[in-house]
Amino acid sequence: MTVTSPEFAARLAADAEAAGITGFVAAAVINHDGRVLLVRRNPDDYMGGMWEIPSGTVETGETILDALHRETIEETGLTIDQVTGYIGHFDYQNSRGGTTRQFNFAATVEKTEPVVLTEHDAHQWAVPSELPEVSDAVRNLIAP
Template identity: 60%
Template structure:
């Protein structure tokens, strides 16, 4: 995955007046995908999602996907393998956030150490995935 792609994605979003970015990682282990659940008192509490977080100022989208995966799960991203697409959503401030989603390979798939979520699960992609947004569901269909 190249930094050119990350720069192009950011430029395209900014051209659409979207300036808040989130980077997200689809972490797999065999036929399973890692989902984490937002704490009940968080914005969109109880929602299951893929590890993700804000892209900080001066940070690339690819750097953020590595950092956020480590911060939220304790897992180290060995490689960012491919771009899976993006979706936009209204954030807690009422503005639009663009979430960029990447398939990644983790150095190891455990132990998962949560810092910002209350639960995690390794879910079968072929199974029913309740409690996720349509945006995440569409991204997972591309894995």
């Protein structure tokens, strides 16, 4: 079963629901020339100033993969060309006190520029061994 199949995404969602997870987020680890795209949360946001990978909430009626494509376009202006793998998930306490599961996928994009930010105040293509301030969960996903 490939990571882009509807069955794979449905199994991820079913496993999370069975674990009592209340929120789903889809995230893209976009690699280009040995670097990964990071975006920085606005200072007045929850976890403001923290660098992260492009990600966002899976909306009602949407699959995890649909959300991955939509959120990447919305947050960066970049269009995913190919989802190349499933990197795994991590759970975290969200701003409303529930538990969110972030599903992380490796992806390539059609073009790497221009990055157009709508929800973040900066972006960078970071070397995985020299990451700025990211969460331990994100560091574990992308650091060597």
